[in-house]
Amino acid sequence: xxxxxxxxxxxxxxxxxxxxxxxxxxxxxxxxxxxxxxxxxxxxxxxxxxxxxxxxxxxxxxxxxxxxxxxxxxxxxxxxxxxxxxxxxxxxxxxxxxxxxxxxxxxxxxxxxxxxxxxxxxxxxxxxxxxxxxxxxxxxxxxxxxxxxxxxxxxxxxxxxxxxxxxxxxxxxxxxxxxxxxxxxxxxxxxxxxxxxxxxxxxxxxxxxxxxxxxxxxxxxxxxxxxxxxxxxxxxxxxxxxxxxxxxxxxxxxxxxxxxxxxxxxxxxxxxxxxxxxxxxxxxxxxxxxxxxxxxxxx
Numbered sequence: 001x002x003x004x005x006x007x008x009x010x011x012x013x014x015x016x017x018x019x020x021x022x023x024x025x026x027x028x029x030x031x032x033x034x035x036x037x038x039x040x041x042x043x044x045x046x047x048x049x050x051x052x053x054x055x056x057x058x059x060x061x062x063x064x065x066x067x068x069x070x071x072x073x074x075x076x077x078x079x080x081x082x083x084x085x086x087x088x089x090x091x092x093x094x095x096x097x098x099x100x101x102x103x104x105x106x107x108x109x110x111x112x113x114x115x116x117x118x119x120x121x122x123x124x125x126x127x128x129x130x131x132x133x134x135x136x137x138x139x140x141x142x143x144x145x146x147x148x149x150x151x152x153x154x155x156x157x158x159x160x161x162x163x164x165x166x167x168x169x170x171x172x173x174x175x176x177x178x179x180x181x182x183x184x185x186x187x188x189x190x191x192x193x194x195x196x197x198x199x200x201x202x203x204x205x206x207x208x209x210x211x212x213x214x215x216x217x218x219x220x221x222x223x224x225x226x227x228x229x230x231x232x233x234x235x236x237x238x239x240x241x242x243x244x245x246x247x248x249x250x251x252x253x254x255x256x257x258x259x260x261x262x263x264x265x266x267x268x269x270x271x272x273x274x275x276x277x278x279x280x281x282x283x284x285x286x287x288x289x290x291x292x293x294x295x296x297x298x299x
Contacts, residue, residue, distance in 0.1 A: 020159075020179060020180075020181045020197045020198075020199070021049075021181060021183070021195075021197045023197075023199075024039050024197045024199075024231070024232070024233050025039070025041075025047075026038070028258075029199055029229055029230070029231045029232075029258045030202070030228060030229060031089065031097055031098050031228070031229030031258070031260040032091065032097065032229070032260075034091060034092065035089065035091050035092075035097060035098075037089050037098065037100060037229075037258050039100075039232060039233055039256045039258060040100075040102070040256060042195075042233055042235050042254055042256060043060040043104070043254060044057060044060065044235060044237045044252055044254055045193060045195060045235050045237060049183055049193070049195060050191065050193070051190075051191050051192075051193050051237045051238070054240035054242055054243065057237075057239070057240050057243065057252070058070070058240070058242075058243055061073060061074070061243070061252075064081075064083040064104055065081070068081060070243065073106065074106045074239060074243065074244070074250060076108040076247065076250075077288075078285050078288045078289055078292070079285065080105070080106065080288075081105070082103065082104070082105040082280070082281055082284050083102075083103070083104040083105065084101065084102070084103050084277045084280060084281070085101070085102040086099055086100070086101050086102075086273060086276065086277060087099070087100045088100075088273070089258070089260075095263065095268075096261070096268070097260065097261060097262070097263070098229060098258065098259055098260045098261050099258070099259045099261060099272060099273060099276070100256070100257070100258055101232075101255070101256070101257040101258075101259070101276065101280075102254075102255075102256055103253075103254065103255045103257070103280055103284075104252065104253070104254040104255075105252075105253055105284050106239060106250055106251065106252055106253070107250070107251050107253060107287065107288055107291050108247055108249060108250050108251075108288075108291070108292070108295070109249055109251060109291040109292075109294070109295045110249040110251065110295075111186055111192045111193070111194060111236050111237075111238060111251050112186050113249075113291065113294060113295060113298075114194075114236050114251050114253070114291065115184070115186070115194045115236065140162065140163050141160065141161060141162060141163070142161035142162070142163055142177055142204075147161065150203050150204075152203065158181050158182065158183070159179065159180065159181050160179075160180050160182075161177055161178070161179050161180075161201065162177065162178045162180070163176075163177050163178075164176055164177065164178050164200075167211060168265075168272075169266075169271055169272070169275060170211060171210065171211055171265065171266065171271070172208050172209070172210060172211060172265050173208065173209045173210075173211050173221050174200075174206070174207070174208045174227060174230070175206065175207050175208075175209075175224070176200045176201070176204055176205070176206025176207065176227065177200070177201050177204040177206065178198055178199070178200055178201065179198065179199055179201040180196055180197070180198040181196070181197045181198070182194065182195070182196050183195045183196075190238055190240065190241065191238075192237070192238050193235060193236065193237045193238075194235065194236045195233065195234070195235040195236075196233070196234050196235075197231075197232075197233050198231050198232065198233075198234075199230065199231025199232075200227070200228060200229070200230040200231060202228045205226075206226070206227050206228060207224035207225055207226055207227050208224070208225055208227040208262070208265075209221040209222050209223065209224050209225070210222035210264075225262075225264075227260070227262070228260065229258065229259070229260025230258065230259055230260060231257075231258055232255060232256045232257035232258055233255070233256045234253070234254070234255040234256075234257075235253070235254055235255075236251050236252065236253050237251070237252050238250070238251060238252075239251060239252050249295070259272065259276075
C-alpha cells in the first residue's frame with residue numbers, strides 16, 4: 001500500500017485571486033503553531049497566474065533538463081525524465097518536521113484531456129472512493145450543512161471540499177477535509193492553463209493515526225492525533241510550439257507540495273525523503289501510460 005492523497009477540485013475560470021490562492025502565494029501553509037512554510041512561485045505561470053512567455057519556458061526547461069537536454073526531457077516516453085526536488089522543513093531547534101517538493105514533467109496529451117484525466121489526482125494520490133485497490137483513498141464532498149455550521153461560504157464556480165482518508169507508506173493513516181480552488185482557461189490557444197491550489201483545511205478536524213498489525217496480522221489503526229500542514233499548488237500549461245515541434249498537444253505539469261511529517265510518524269528516520277520521489281515517479285509513469293491510451297483512442 002503506497003501513499004495517497006485526495007483532492008476534488010472544481011473546473012472553472014476565475015477572474016480574481018481567491019483567498020486560498022493568495023494564501024499559497026503569500027502566507028504559505030502552517031505545519032505547527034510556530035512553523036509556516038511559504039510555497040515558492042511556480043515556474044511556468046507568472047504572479048498573475050498567466051503562462052510565462054516561451055523564452056522563459058525554455059530557460060526553465062534547460063535548468064530542469066540539465067546535461068540531458070530539453071529534447072530528452074520532453075520526449076514522448078513513459079520513462080522520460082521527471083524533475084523532483086525535495087527540501088526539508090525544520091523548526092527553530094533544527095528538527096526536520098516536513099518536506100517541500102517541486103515536481104515537473106511533460107505529458108503528451110492536450111490540457112483538457114490532462115485535466116479530465118487523473119493527472120492532478122495521480123500526483124496527489126486522488127482515488128475514487130469506490131476503488132477496490134489497496135492504494136485507494138476514500139473521498140466524498142463535504143455537505144452544505146457542514147460548511148454552513150463552520151461559517152464557510154463556498155464559491156461553487158471555483159471551490160470544492162473533499163473528505164479524505166489515505167495511507168502514507170503503509171505506516172500512517174490521514175483523515176480530514178481538503179479544500180481546493182481551481183483556475184482554468186482552455187480555449188485551444190497557447191495560453192491555456194489549469195492551476196489548482198489546495199490544502200488540508202485547518203477549519204476541520206483533521207487527524208493522523210498509526211497503522212499497525214495485531215497478533216493475527218490484521219491491520220489496525222492507533223488513536224487519532226490532530227494533523228495539519230499538507231497542501232500546495234499544481235499547474236498544467238501548454239509546451240510552446242517552438243519547443244514541442246510537431247506535437248501540439250504536449251503539456252507541462254508542475255507541482256509544489258508541502259508535507260508535514262510529525263516526528264512520531266517514523267521516529268525521525270528518512271522514510272518519506274527516501275520513498276516519496278520513487279512513489280511520485282511511479283505515479284507519473286502510470287499517468288503517462290493512461291493518457292497515451294486515451295489520447296490514441298481519440299485520434
